[in-house]
Amino acid sequence: QQQVKQSPQSLIVQKGGISIINCAYENTAFDYFPWYQQFPGKGPALLIAIRPDVSEKKEGRFTISFNKSAKQFSLHIMDSQPGDSATYFCAASDQHFTGNQFYFGTGTSLTVIP
């Protein structure tokens, strides 16, 4: 059972455009929502993360929007660049106990066309 649902599965965006990836969850105990970027054959790299006490967090070209009532969160990549082409995973975790696992979405393969 997938605890975090992610869409779309793949995304093609023109250079300079906005990439938007969406995730949804059901477990209201989740209180930490990171996004990871992964290149082929490499480990996932932490991009940006949010806690449910804020509705938006921005770091450079990356923004997380969080809707607690809808149990949804999304990643926006502004001014998308070819170097952003990678697989993006959202995740969620209940951090009330140290060492609790991350539940990952199924991933979105992003291709940015020059």
Place this chain on the structure above:
Amino acid sequence: AAGVIQSPRHLIKEKRETATLKCYPIPRHDTVYWYQQGPGQDPQFLISFYEKMQSDKGSIPDRFSAQQFSDYHSELNMSSLELGDSALYFCASSAYTYEQYFGPGTRLTVT
């Protein structure tokens, strides 16, 4: 900045053999996590350790075991390997924050 170190980076084993994967967390990180990632799939949590004690357990087969040592490094021991165990195995570490930092992974191929 120092990152998570995993060894070996690549490993080829035959069915029914045993494999040991090692993970060295970022200095001063006290929590280690193991994930398995199949081709085109999301990382699946196996097990985690905090201060050398098992913290959380996911879909880790009974054929696998893991531990965290006094220097905080961790080892994942895999026995009676099956073809389906072929995957990328990632270790991640964290400190007092929630952030998990992933290593480069070990690619295990079982033939």
